Amino acid sequence: MTAVTARAHTNIALIKYWGKLDQKLIIPQNSSLSLTLDQFYTDTTVQFSPKLQQDQIQLDEQQLTGPAAERISHFLNLIRQQAHCQQFAYVDSTNHVPTAAGLASSASGFAALAAAASRAAGLRLERPALSRLARRGSGSATRSIYGGFVEWQQGHDDQTSLAIPFSEEVDFDIQMIAIVLNNQQKRVSSRSGMAEVVATSPYYPAWVKAANADLIGMKQAILKKDINLIGQIAESNAMKMHATTLSANPPFTYFEPKSLTAMQVIQNLRQDGYSCYYTMDAGPNIKVICSAKETPAILERLGHFFDQQQLLVAKPGPGVQYL
Amino acid sequence: MTAVTARAHTNIALIKYWGKLDQKLIIPQNSSLSLTLDQFYTDTTVQFSPKLQQDQIQLDEQQLTGPAAERISHFLNLIRQQAHCQQFAYVDSTNHVPTAAGLASSASGFAALAAAASRAAGLRLERPALSRLARRGSGSATRSIYGGFVEWQQGHDDQTSLAIPFSEEVDFDIQMIAIVLNNQQKRVSSRSGMAEVVATSPYYPAWVKAANADLIGMKQAILKKDINLIGQIAESNAMKMHATTLSANPPFTYFEPKSLTAMQVIQNLRQDGYSCYYTMDAGPNIKVICSAKETPAILERLGHFFDQQQLLVAKPGPGVQYL
Incomplete structure (x- = not known):
């Protein structure tokens, strides 16, 4: 299967996401609104392969292990399930931030992973479906699918909790x-x-x-x-x-x-x-x-x-x- | 009329007084509880005199003027009213705190003033009445009438909002x-x-x-x-x-x-x-x-x-x- 690379930018919430109604599905207690930023982003490449015995995950040129790797494999399982894909994946993710700023949050990471991994598994998801998928990795990733001002509508279940662009083109300074x-x-x-x-x-x-x-x-x-x-x-x-x-x-x-x-x-x-x-x-x-x-x-x-x-x-x- | 000197200690609330139901009477929105401290206190001497044309207020050897002096005169008016006293007063107040610590709060100040001024005006107030009177000067002063652990019972009017000792003798360290x-x-x-x-x-x-x-x-x-x-x-x-x-x-x-x-x-x-x-x-x-x-x-x-x-x-x- 082919390798796919996606880039997602981080976002900063102007109205914060703070608290879950559903821990597993990551349904929030309130709607939130963010601004996606150009300067901080994650590039992630994913390739599924029949040769692998487990997921191989690299973050910023370091092999990932332990709970952080498990969280990503768990997320990939959601995609494998949707795509009826039995293979493990190579994941290579790089955070592009001027310094180790604590700003390359899980938002850009899971948004890029959702986009790259779903397409690498053969799915063709539109942005609403990508937003819902990214949500399962990290709440704030839900919003990083879109640019500019983005609203994460709380919803009440997996289908209804997703981001929508509020104003993707920001024409003021x-x-x-x-x-x-x-x-x-x-x-x-x-x-x-x-x-x-x-x-x-x-x-x-x-x-x-x-x-x-x-x-x-x-x-x-x-x-x-x-x-x-x-x-x-x-x-x-x-x-x-x-x-x-x-x-x-x-x-x-x-x-x-x-x-x-x-x-x-x-x-x-x-x-x-x-x-x-x-x-x-x-x-x-x-x-x-x-x-x-x-x-x-x-x-x-x-x-x-x-x-x-x-x-x-x-x-x-x-x-x-x-x- | 004779000069009277009183000493009151400051107190630190363990359950905070925070918000008034009645601004003028200083009725709080919640009951509070404090510990009176031995180390920080105010000594205040008051003498009413027919010779004065206005209250003469000295704090830490400085003549007090402006809003701070007005607040104290306003408080003395309450006592003059109760005591049917027409005279102005000398007030001499000294904060005893090792350094200018911002700890000699209005609590010890108004408690000492309530005690000294009421007696100097010829009143003989028991501690519950003193506590109610001190409250009119500053909310936290309500509690400084008593030692040890003190509860300020919220109440709902001037009669019912006052401190009571919860445990004046503190026999643990x-x-x-x-x-x-x-x-x-x-x-x-x-x-x-x-x-x-x-x-x-x-x-x-x-x-x-x-x-x-x-x-x-x-x-x-x-x-x-x-x-x-x-x-x-x-x-x-x-x-x-x-x-x-x-x-x-x-x-x-x-x-x-x-x-x-x-x-x-x-x-x-x-x-x-x-x-x-x-x-x-x-x-x-x-x-x-x-x-x-x-x-x-x-x-x-x-x-x-x-x-x-x-x-x-x-x-x-x-x-x-x-x-």
């Missing part, structure tokens, strides 16, 4: 600056963090309601191309997500001292008249939402507090593609 | 270490912070319920003299309070980078087997709940990250007294 504070393995994975929160936080039901309300506001803000409104809603939504970790039992946080420093710098820039806002996922890195034209000035200020190689600029990026 | 990270004026006062949260946080109703449940657990933990359980509930309650600021609109936080550093040090000590937990009020300082016998080891570890003068040890303290 929004972009992001990732501030890389720590590229170590997270202390609490997003998967276990959200599970803890769903199980123990008394604030969680209010998160679900608030996130769905924020989504409505965010769509209006995007239609208005209003970077300030997009940023305000994104920042408020992200902080409500992080509030749920402090209210878990026992409490925990993804904040690190430098995360707070970065937030303060952004707040100060705002007081000085810049349109910049922050969002943050299940890790210490901060992502700044701003306009292209103000990016140089914001980078200059951030440069007083962080090294240049910690500051990565990304524009809106495209959906999954075959190479 | 619990104590606190205050880590002083910033003695500057707070960016957001607790008064305006809690008002913002009540008005805008979608998590606030769940806070009120959770705090009342935490209070029940905390009383059981104190009766058991179980420092680990006291600490766990206090830490969890404090983080739920801080979660409400992140969920306010716009979000804000009292966390500073060094607050997170201190929390991490305490978590690491816990992993090493020490019974220590943190709580935090509407400011960046961290208060560690621990046992007297483990305090030297905990101070030693904290000394790797903070200066000795930032680390203040306090034992349970007494209620308000006349000097």
Whole structure:
């Protein structure tokens, strides 16, 4: 069978996915909305072969073993099942990120894998089916099938929970600056963090309601191309997500001292008249939402507090593609 | 009329007071519970005099003017009303705290003022009436009338909202270490912070319920003299309070980078087997709940990250007294 290569870009949620209704199918508790970024992506090549006794998985030129390899083989099983394919696969995946930034998340990885592996197994899936498939690997991968602004509609089962493009062509000058504070393995994975929160936080039901309300506001803000409104809603939504970790039992946080420093710098820039806002996922890195034209000035200020190689600029990026 | 001097100690809430039902009467949204501390206190002398044309208020040897002075005169008006007293007062107040620690809060200040001024005006108030009176100056002052563990029962009006001693004599070796990270004026006062949260946080109703449940657990933990359980509930309650600021609109936080550093040090000590937990009020300082016998080891570890003068040890303290 032929080798297929696909590229998928990572995405940063402006309205966060935080909590599952169904652990196995990865049906979320709330709909989410993200911006796919051009700068960070994964290229993955897959070839099924009758010669293999097991999947051979290579990530960034390292042979993958243990639970990480099992998670991928488990995902490939879904494809083998759909394609009535009995063969094991070679998987060769490379994360393209300027530095080891902790940004080549499972989003771009599972989106690229879904696209490459399904076609390598002989399936011809349209993007809605690819989005549903990617979802089974990692929730946020659901959105990386599309470019630009993407909504992951919560749905209620495997058929109905999938992403749709909200606006693939982004014709205003929004972009992001990732501030890389720590590229170590997270202390609490997003998967276990959200599970803890769903199980123990008394604030969680209010998160679900608030996130769905924020989504409505965010769509209006995007239609208005209003970077300030997009940023305000994104920042408020992200902080409500992080509030749920402090209210878990026992409490925990993804904040690190430098995360707070970065937030303060952004707040100060705002007081000085810049349109910049922050969002943050299940890790210490901060992502700044701003306009292209103000990016140089914001980078200059951030440069007083962080090294240049910690500051990565990304524009809106495209959906999954075959190479 | 004669001069009267009273001393009141500050208190640290283990179950936080966070949000008012009635702004003017300072009726809280939830009951709270605190430990009065021996180390930090305020001595206040009050004398009413027919010679004065206005109140003369001195704090730490500085003449007080502006809104801070007005707040105290406004409080003295309540006493003048009750005592049918037409005279203005000399007020001389001194905060006794090893350094300017941001710990001589309004709690000890208004408790001492309530005791000294009411007696100077000729009133003879029992402690329940003093507690109600102190409440009108500052919510947390309600609790500083009593020593040891003190519950502020929420109530529903001026008569019913007051503190009662839960266990004035503390016969187990619990104590606190205050880590002083910033003695500057707070960016957001607790008064305006809690008002913002009540008005805008979608998590606030769940806070009120959770705090009342935490209070029940905390009383059981104190009766058991179980420092680990006291600490766990206090830490969890404090983080739920801080979660409400992140969920306010716009979000804000009292966390500073060094607050997170201190929390991490305490978590690491816990992993090493020490019974220590943190709580935090509407400011960046961290208060560690621990046992007297483990305090030297905990101070030693904290000394790797903070200066000795930032680390203040306090034992349970007494209620308000006349000097």
